[in-house]
Amino acid sequence: MSVFTAAADQSLCAPLSVLGKDVTVPLVTGGEVTYAALDYAASAPALQRVWDDVAAYAPYYGSVHRGAGYLSQLSTDLFENSRATVAEFLGCRAGDQVIFTRSTTDSLNLLAAVVPADCQVFVYETEHHASLLPWRDARVTYLNAPRTPAQAVETLERALADREPYGPALVCVTGASNVTGELWPVKELAAAAHAHGARIVLDAAQLAPHHPVDIAELDVDWVAFSGHKLYAPFGSGVLAGRADWLQEAEPYLAGGGASRKVVRRTDGGVDVEWHSTAARHEAGSPNVIGVYSIASACKALTEAGFDNLVAREQYLVDAVRTGLAEVPEVKVLSLFGDDAPRVGVISFVVEGWNSSHFAAALSAEYGIGVRDGLFCAHPLVRTLLGSDPQEVGECGAPEAEPGERSLNAIRVSFGAGTPDEHIERFVRAVKELVSEGAQWKYRTEDGRCVPDRGAAQL
Numbered sequence: 001m002s003v004f005t006a007a008a009d010q011s012l013c014a015p016l017s018v019l020g021k022d023v024t025v026p027l028v029t030g031g032e033v034t035y036a037a038l039d040y041a042a043s044a045p046a047l048q049r050v051w052d053d054v055a056a057y058a059p060y061y062g063s064v065h066r067g068a069g070y071l072s073q074l075s076t077d078l079f080e081n082s083r084a085t086v087a088e089f090l091g092c093r094a095g096d097q098v099i100f101t102r103s104t105t106d107s108l109n110l111l112a113a114v115v116p117a118d119c120q121v122f123v124y125e126t127e128h129h130a131s132l133l134p135w136r137d138a139r140v141t142y143l144n145a146p147r148t149p150a151q152a153v154e155t156l157e158r159a160l161a162d163r164e165p166y167g168p169a170l171v172c173v174t175g176a177s178n179v180t181g182e183l184w185p186v187k188e189l190a191a192a193a194h195a196h197g198a199r200i201v202l203d204a205a206q207l208a209p210h211h212p213v214d215i216a217e218l219d220v221d222w223v224a225f226s227g228h229k230l231y232a233p234f235g236s237g238v239l240a241g242r243a244d245w246l247q248e249a250e251p252y253l254a255g256g257g258a259s260r261k262v263v264r265r266t267d268g269g270v271d272v273e274w275h276s277t278a279a280r281h282e283a284g285s286p287n288v289i290g291v292y293s294i295a296s297a298c299k300a301l302t303e304a305g306f307d308n309l310v311a312r313e314q315y316l317v318d319a320v321r322t323g324l325a326e327v328p329e330v331k332v333l334s335l336f337g338d339d340a341p342r343v344g345v346i347s348f349v350v351e352g353w354n355s356s357h358f359a360a361a362l363s364a365e366y367g368i369g370v371r372d373g374l375f376c377a378h379p380l381v382r383t384l385l386g387s388d389p390q391e392v393g394e395c396g397a398p399e400a401e402p403g404e405r406s407l408n409a410i411r412v413s414f415g416a417g418t419p420d421e422h423i424e425r426f427v428r429a430v431k432e433l434v435s436e437g438a439q440w441k442y443r444t445e446d447g448r449c450v451p452d453r454g455a456a457q458l
Contacts, residue, residue, distance in 0.1 A: 012315055013308040016300070018045040018231065018417030025367045028440050028451045033367035036422035040229070041178050041345045041413035042371055044209060046293070047231040053296040054233070054289055064286050065257060065279070079288050082295035083278070089298035090223055090240050091214035098240045099278045100291050104205040105130040107224035107239035108172070110281055111201055112138065114249035119168040122159055122198070124152070125379040126179075126335065131172045131203040131224075132379070138170075145383045148336055149185040153192050160196035169198035175207030179377050179384065179411070181317075181345030182336050183207075190219045201241070205229050209415055210313060210343035212306045215241060227294040231301075231416065236290025247276050255283035301416070309416050313344045316414055316423050320346055323427030329353075329434050333384040333409060344418070347375070347411040349385070350434060355408040356449035361438040364451045366429040368422070371411040381409055 024032040037045055057078065062071030064079045083098045092098065101107045112134035115121070121135040124143045132142075141159055146152035156171060163169060171193045176183050186202055193200040201222040204213050208225040215223055222241030228234045251258040251274055258280050261273040274280050301309065321338075324330045329351040334340065350358050359372035374381045387407055412426060441452040 012312040013304065015312070015419050016231075016304060016309075016416045017048040019048060019051055020045050021417065021419075027367060028364040028453075036366075036368040036425055038412045038414055038418070038422060038426055039369050039371050040209070040415045040418070041181075041206060041375075041411060043228045043234070044231050044415055045417055046233050047297060047300050047417070049300045050232050050293050050296040054293050057289070057292060061288070064288050066285070075288055078292055079286060082291045085295040085298055086238055087240065089213075089302060090238075091216045092240055093216050095243055096215065096241055097243045097246060097278045098238060099246070099281050100286060100294075101237040101239055102235060102287075103130075103228070103237040104128075104203060104224045104226040105134075105237075107237050108201070108203065109134045110239055110252045111170075111222060111224070111245075112136070113252050114245050114281075115170055116168045116245070118165075119170055120163055121170045121172060122156065123172045124155075124174075125383065126177065127172065127174055127377065127380075128178050128203065128205070129376045129378070130205070131174065131201075132377075135172070145335060145380060149188070149340075153185060153188045156189055157192045157196070160193065160198055163196075166197070169193075169196070171198050171200040172203065173200065174203045174205075175213065176210065176343045176345070177335070177377075177380070178206045178345060179347050179375050179380050179409075180334050180336075180340075181206070181342035181347075181413070182334065182340045183211075183342060186220065187218050194219065199242070206343060206345060209301075211310060227290055227297065230294060230297045232293035232297045233290065236287050236294050238294065246278075246281060250274075251283060252281040253283040257286075258283035304416070313415060316418060316420075317342060317344055317346070319420075319423050320412060320414075320427065324348060324430065327431055327434050330430065333381075335380075335384070344414040345411065346413070347381075347384075347409045349409050350430075353433075354449070355410045356444075357438070357442055358433065359410050360442055360449040360451065361433055361440070362426070362429055364442075365433075365439055366425060368426055368429055370426075371413070373408045375409075375411055382407070385409065 023035045025035045026032050060071050060074050062075040064076050087098050101110060108131050115138055120139045122141045122143060123132055126145045143155050143159055146155050173189055174184055175186055190200045199221040202220045204223050204225040207213055209230045213223060224239050227236040258274055259272050260275045263271050265271055324332055331349050333347045349355060355372045359370050362368040362370055442449050443452045
């Protein structure tokens with residue numbers, strides 16, 4: 001029976017139209033199949049609506065903030081209107097700034113560059129490397145992985161209460177795990193941070209594409225996210241929130257656009273007056289198309305209705321979890337337990353399988369794209385797998401050969417553009433691979449597990 005049969009009478013919204021939905025890929029066993037893109041947590045496919053909006057604007061492309069011509073003025077208006085759209089999408093407060101960056105990683109590195117010199121940063125070991133690693137010039141306290149949402153809050157409260165000296169502090173936390181998909185108690189963590197005189201930044205890279213993110217309601221100080229996970233093309237991101245630290249710090253990048261006035265001194269040097277607006281940290285010619293694509297995606301998700309999108313995604317989450325639960329060899333990774341609310345991100349391991357081998361077989365034999373590795377969250381995956389923190393493992397394919405144990409895991413992720421058929425095919429493929437094995441031989445090549453094209457079919 002299909003994992004969808006029980007829910008067949010539910011009234012759910014249709015998947016949003018995305019680029020690549022009709023792309024076919026070859027199978028190593030012969031023939032072709034429509035590609036099932038189930039790696040949304042890495043990069044979600046662009047919405048067709050976003051692509052159409054960008055294509056409509058492209059002939060009018062012009063320099064932003066730099067020219068008096070019509071196209072330049074049009075592009076400038078589009079750029080600044082996009083800023084307003086993103087601010088509305090995030091529920092920004094009066095006085096908050098929206099700064100456009102390259103990605104979540106870039107956004108958090110920007111924030112790390114502007115924190116006060118004596119700031120202490122608190123970050124859980126469960127974070128993606130984008131939020132785990134940027135704080136190299138600050139005093140950092142790494143918090144152990146909690147096993148319940150309540151424990152996450154308690155762990156933070158204890159750490160903040162024990163901190164000395166009592167100076168500026170910043171808490172960095174994810175909204176939804178890029179490994180388990182579990183939702184974190186952001187509002188409660190923000191309350192704990194503020195009660196102890198700390199600020200908090202939310203890594204919303206995995207949350208914003210799946211759930212509404214409201215800065216004012218969550219009471220966080222900053223939010224960071226990437227366009228390429230929000231159904232927009234690569235190369236753009238957002239840091240939004242309080243302006244004071246941003247205005248008081250030197251520009252993240254020095255150059256045109258960040259500077260309001262530059263004059264020569266009598267001694268031959270230069271004096272610079274920097275902008276106090278978001279432009280202070282947006283030096284250089286901006287990625288207008290990337291920014292516009294984020295705004296377009298924000299509008300598309302808002303118009304589709306997050307209640308509808310969340311309901312349909314939960315339906316898909318339940319279908320995947322139900323299907324995987326029917327395979328005893330599959331272990332789904334979780335911090336907070338089976339009942340924890342989560343987005344469409346699920347990681348697992350399969351007994352008797354090297355994770356890279358399993359992912360390669362899903363691709364080569366079923367046309368299903370998933371992710372294998374440590375998902376740029378090495379400490380978290382090691383904790384979930386119960387391995388030694390020092391055990392060798394890489395963010396990508398392991399060195400182990402097909403069939404050998406690997407430290408890594410397999411991640412399936414999906415969202416607003418995922419059709420039912422892709423989930424059905426994935427669940428069916430997992431069951432067939434576990435019960436019948438792969439149909440082809442595989443080998444490790446340049447760190448990746450790939451079909452052995454010179455081998456005979458098994």
